[in-house]
Amino acid sequence: MTPEQFIEFARVLPEPLLLVSGEGQLLATNQPVADMLGLRRQELREKMLFELVTESANDVLKYLQACSSSRAMVIGSLTLRKNDGQTLICRSQGAVIQPWSPESSALILLRLENRTLATSNFVLLNQKINELAKEVQRRRQAEEALQEANQELEIRVEERTTALQETLKELQLTQTQLIQAEKMSSLGQMVAGIAHEINNPVSFIYGNLHHAHKYTQDLLKLVQIHQQVCPNAPPEIQEQIEEIDLDFLIEDITKLFQSMKVGTERIQEIVKSLRNFSRLDEAELKQVNIHEGIDSTLMILEHRLQARHEYPEITVIKKYSQLPNVTCYPGQLNQVFMNILANAIDALEPSANNENQKLTKNNPQIKIKTEIIDEKWIEVSIADNGLGINEQVRSKLFDPFFTTKAVGKGTGLGLYISYQIIVEKHNGQLSCFSAPGKGAEFVIKIPVSSVS
Ligand SMILES: Nc1ncnc2c1ncn2[C@@H]1O[C@H](COP(=O)(O)OP(=O)(O)OP(=O)(O)O)[C@@H](O)[C@H]1O
Ligand SMILES: [Mg+2]
Incomplete structure (x- = not known):
C-alpha cells in the first residue's frame, strides 16, 4: 500500500489510523489522528512517531519491530503528546502491511484508540461477561442439581419398583402356598x-x-x-x-x-x-411309622400306577428296612411323599412332548428304599427310571414356581413345598440325584426325633 492509497482508504474511516515505516517515520495519517493530537495533518508530515509520543524512541522502535515480524495484530500502548501540552493514553493495534525487504523498509498500519473510552467499554464488557459467566455458572449448577435430583428420583423409583415387585412376588407365593395348603x-x-x-x-x-x-x-x-x-x-x-x-x-x-x-x-x-x-392331626408332632405314610400315599395314587390303555403299569419296588417310629408332622410328610411320587409318575407317563415313551415303555419303575443311617437319622429314597433331569433344570428344582410341565398341569410348587417341609419343619435334607436318561432319585433324610 502506498501512502496515497492509504490516505484514500483511511480518509473515509472514522478511527485514527497511521501508516509508519519500520523505522518510525510517519508516511501518512488520517484526519482523526490530527484531531486527536490537536494538529493539522500537514504538520504531521515527515515526522517520526516517537516525536509525537512520550515513550522513548527505543521502545517505539521495538514495538514497530514486533509489529513487522508478526502476522497477527500486535497490541501496544502509546501516550500521545497533544499540541496543548496534555497527554492521551492510547491503545494501539499494529499490523504489517508490507514486510521489510532489502529494497524497501516495512510498512506498518497503526490503529489508535483512546484508552479511557476503550477501558470504560472494556469494563462494561467485562461486567457483562462476568454477569454472563455467573449466569452460565448458575444455570450449570441448577442443571447439575436437577440432574442429581433426577438421578436420585430415578434410583428411588427403581428401588421402590424393586421393593414392590418383591412384595408382589412374596404375596403371590403366599397366595399360592395358601391355595396349595x-x-x-x-x-x-x-x-x-x-x-x-x-x-x-x-x-x-x-x-x-x-x-x-x-x-x-x-x-x-x-x-x-x-x-x-x-x-x-x-x-x-x-x-x-x-x-x-x-x-x-x-x-x-x-x-x-x-x-x-x-x-x-x-x-x-x-x-x-x-x-x-x-392325617387331620397334621399340626401335631407324632411318632409314626414312615412306611404307613408311604403306603397310604401309594394307595391314593394307585389309579395312576395301574396300566391304562396307552400307559403300561408302573411297578413299585419297595425295599423297606426295619425303621424306628419317627417323630414328625405325619400329614406334612405324606404331602412330601405325594409330591415326589406324583412327579415320578409324571416322569414315567408318556406324553406328546415327552420321549419317556421310548425309554420306559417296557418297565416303568419306582423304587422306594428306606434305611437307618445311624441311631439318629433315617433315609427314604424314591427313584424312578424316567427321562431324568438335566443340570439346568436340576439347579432350579426347588425354586418356587419352577415347572417344565404344561400350563395347568404343574404349578412348580411341589418340590418347593417339600423342601420347606423337610428342611425347615423337620431339620432334614432333601436332595436330588439325576442325569438325563438315567432317571431321578430323590433322597429324604430326617432325624428320628430331633424336630425343633
Ligand atoms: N422325577 C422327576 N423326573 C424328571 N423331572 C422331574 C422329576 N421331579 C421333578 N422334576 C422336574 O422338576 C420340576 C419341578 O417339580 P415340582 O414338583 O416342584 O413342580 P411341578 O411338578 O412342575 O408342579 P406341581 O408339583 O406344583 O404340580 C418339574 O416341572 C419337572 O421338570
Ligand atoms: Mg410336582
Whole structure:
C-alpha cells in the first residue's frame, strides 16, 4: 500500500489510523489522528512517531519491530503528546502491511484508540461477561442439581419398583402356598370324610359277616341232618335240591364267605390308609411309622400306577428296612411323599412332548428304599427310571414356581413345598440325584426325633 492509497482508504474511516515505516517515520495519517493530537495533518508530515509520543524512541522502535515480524495484530500502548501540552493514553493495534525487504523498509498500519473510552467499554464488557459467566455458572449448577435430583428420583423409583415387585412376588407365593395348603387340607378332609363314610357300613358288613357265615353253616347243617333223617325226600324237595345244585352250593358258600371276608378286610385296609394319609392331626408332632405314610400315599395314587390303555403299569419296588417310629408332622410328610411320587409318575407317563415313551415303555419303575443311617437319622429314597433331569433344570428344582410341565398341569410348587417341609419343619435334607436318561432319585433324610 502506498501512502496515497492509504490516505484514500483511511480518509473515509472514522478511527485514527497511521501508516509508519519500520523505522518510525510517519508516511501518512488520517484526519482523526490530527484531531486527536490537536494538529493539522500537514504538520504531521515527515515526522517520526516517537516525536509525537512520550515513550522513548527505543521502545517505539521495538514495538514497530514486533509489529513487522508478526502476522497477527500486535497490541501496544502509546501516550500521545497533544499540541496543548496534555497527554492521551492510547491503545494501539499494529499490523504489517508490507514486510521489510532489502529494497524497501516495512510498512506498518497503526490503529489508535483512546484508552479511557476503550477501558470504560472494556469494563462494561467485562461486567457483562462476568454477569454472563455467573449466569452460565448458575444455570450449570441448577442443571447439575436437577440432574442429581433426577438421578436420585430415578434410583428411588427403581428401588421402590424393586421393593414392590418383591412384595408382589412374596404375596403371590403366599397366595399360592395358601391355595396349595387349602387344596391339601380339603383333599385331606375329603379323604377323611370318605374314609369315615365307608368305614361305618364296612364295619357293619364285616361285623355281620361272621354271623352270616355261622347262620348259613347252621342252616346247611340242618339241611344235612334233614337229609340224613329223611333220605327219601318228596319229589318237590328233590327237584329243588337239583335246581340249586346243593352240593356245589355247600362247597362254594364257604369260599364265598372267605372272599367276602378278604374283600371287606381290604376295604378296611384302604380306609385305614385313607385315614392315615389324610392325617387331620397334621399340626401335631407324632411318632409314626414312615412306611404307613408311604403306603397310604401309594394307595391314593394307585389309579395312576395301574396300566391304562396307552400307559403300561408302573411297578413299585419297595425295599423297606426295619425303621424306628419317627417323630414328625405325619400329614406334612405324606404331602412330601405325594409330591415326589406324583412327579415320578409324571416322569414315567408318556406324553406328546415327552420321549419317556421310548425309554420306559417296557418297565416303568419306582423304587422306594428306606434305611437307618445311624441311631439318629433315617433315609427314604424314591427313584424312578424316567427321562431324568438335566443340570439346568436340576439347579432350579426347588425354586418356587419352577415347572417344565404344561400350563395347568404343574404349578412348580411341589418340590418347593417339600423342601420347606423337610428342611425347615423337620431339620432334614432333601436332595436330588439325576442325569438325563438315567432317571431321578430323590433322597429324604430326617432325624428320628430331633424336630425343633
Ligand atoms: N422325577 C422327576 N423326573 C424328571 N423331572 C422331574 C422329576 N421331579 C421333578 N422334576 C422336574 O422338576 C420340576 C419341578 O417339580 P415340582 O414338583 O416342584 O413342580 P411341578 O411338578 O412342575 O408342579 P406341581 O408339583 O406344583 O404340580 C418339574 O416341572 C419337572 O421338570
Ligand atoms: Mg410336582
